[in-house]
Amino acid sequence: MIPHVRSITVVCVLGAALTACGAAGSGRPSASSSPAGPPVLAPGPGGLTPVFEHGPRTRGKTVALTFDADMTADQGPRAASGEHFDNPGLIGALRELKVPATVFMTGRWADQYPAQARDLGRDPQFEVANHSWSHYAFTADCYGLPTVDADGMRADVQRAYTSLRKAGVPKAMPYFRFPGGCYDQRALRALSGLGVTAVQWDVVSGDAFATDADAVVRQVLDGVKPGSVVVMHCTRSAAPTTEQVVRRVVPELRERGYRFVKVSELIGQAGTGR
Numbered sequence: 001m002i003p004h005v006r007s008i009t010v011v012c013v014l015g016a017a018l019t020a021c022g023a024a025g026s027g028r029p030s031a032s033s034s035p036a037g038p039p040v041l042a043p044g045p046g047g048l049t050p051v052f053e054h055g056p057r058t059r060g061k062t063v064a065l066t067f068d069a070d071m072t073a074d075q076g077p078r079a080a081s082g083e084h085f086d087n088p089g090l091i092g093a094l095r096e097l098k099v100p101a102t103v104f105m106t107g108r109w110a111d112q113y114p115a116q117a118r119d120l121g122r123d124p125q126f127e128v129a130n131h132s133w134s135h136y137a138f139t140a141d142c143y144g145l146p147t148v149d150a151d152g153m154r155a156d157v158q159r160a161y162t163s164l165r166k167a168g169v170p171k172a173m174p175y176f177r178f179p180g181g182c183y184d185q186r187a188l189r190a191l192s193g194l195g196v197t198a199v200q201w202d203v204v205s206g207d208a209f210a211t212d213a214d215a216v217v218r219q220v221l222d223g224v225k226p227g228s229v230v231v232m233h234c235t236r237s238a239a240p241t242t243e244q245v246v247r248r249v250v251p252e253l254r255e256r257g258y259r260f261v262k263v264s265e266l267i268g269q270a271g272t273g274r
């Protein structure tokens with residue numbers, strides 16, 4: 001089914017009063033004269049947070065590379081002792097190759113690397129979206145991640161937006177990626193009213209903890225279809241081959257006729273039909 005897309009004002013999603021947005025029927029949702037915000041999917045029944053997995057298959061060869069900037073709440077000491085959760089080489093490669101991309105950033109990562117967060121947030125080649133503050137799981141069983149209580153889910157997402165704003169990301173996108181991609185109805189309900197679209201993927205690159213770049217390259221090239229969303233990571237310690245993979249995959253996909261887009265473009269296409 002083709003999801004219906006609506007626009008909501010930037011101020012509604014990203015303003016300080018996130019909690020008031022839609023949840024309490026506070027009115028004036030999009031009556032302001034501010035320009036329409038980024039495209040989002042309409043909520044499901046009962047205001048349930050909508051989930052986006054990929055764009056239309058028949059609107060041309062577009063593909064969105066997405067990069068999760070993971071950092072779990074308690075990894076500060078590891079960063080302090082020299083472990084790199086950032087990956088400036090990868091971002092440099094994306095710039096060199098002129099590949100638009102969407103970065104799902106944890107608030108913890110933005111707290112650790114504010115200059116890089118700001119740099120990404122101010123560069124129109126990228127869009128910065130929300131990957132939770134803590135990178136704790138939103139379901140019980142998710143790759144061994146610690147879990148966040150249902151009561152704390154909303155606050156964790158809001159705290160991430162606060163961290164992004166504090167770091168200097170001017171317009172974080174109303175897109176949220178669940179840590180580990182793990183979600184259920186309870187999690188979707190917990191985030192309803194925030195105005196975010198949950199963004200999954202249809203192509204797993206397999207870059208996390210990979211040491212064999214060839215295997216990751218193959219997996220991406222075999223998996224990409226028109227409208228695909230590819231999940232990768234921009235954490236050097238946990239995904240050491242990603243820069244190399246990007247340098248190989250991008251020219252090859254271009255050779256095959258693909259155009260790289262940000263997630264917002266695919267979500268926008270999803271609303272305008274086939």
Ligand SMILES: [Zn+2]
Pocket residue numbers: 068069070131135178179180
């Ligand atoms: Zn993650």
